Amino acid sequence: MSGAVKRTSEFLRDVVKELKRVSWPTRKELTRYTGVVVATVIFIAIYFAVVDMGISSLVRLILG
Template sequence: MARLQKKKVSSDKTRKREASSGVSVNEKNSPAASSVKAGQKRGENRPAAAPVVPSDPNFIQKGLEFLREVRVELKKVTWPSRKQTAGSTLVVIILVFILGAFLGLVDISLSKLVQIVLA
């Protein structure tokens, strides 16, 4: 909990930036400083500039970005060798035939049982 209560010490970069802009840490955090913008005198009222809203990327840009990310991810994949792929395919085909035969036998058995019960 003590870590959350400590104040952050401004970094050297922040201090240099504040020194070059002429704003001290105390001025920056004061309520009066928040209403006065850089380069503006205290008594002067300027209308606030319209906020810059980044435009949403269109459909084509999103698609291209997605494809770039896919290419990067595919480079990270460890692809199996041709021998490993052939072996895995053979195992899958054999298991499909075994399970098909088992389910066929169960289907025939249950249909015969239903015929005996209903007859």
């Protein structure tokens, strides 16, 4: 059991080391990135809604 505990604690120490090396974004960058993601999701949702309405209208026209 002590081998598993030793490996786990070594893993957690390595995780902390790696997290200290991470280049975290500033608040301004994070806000900008979030805005880009939200705008992209909204654009794609509108695009697919329009395409869906077009296909639905075409199917209704064909089926009568």
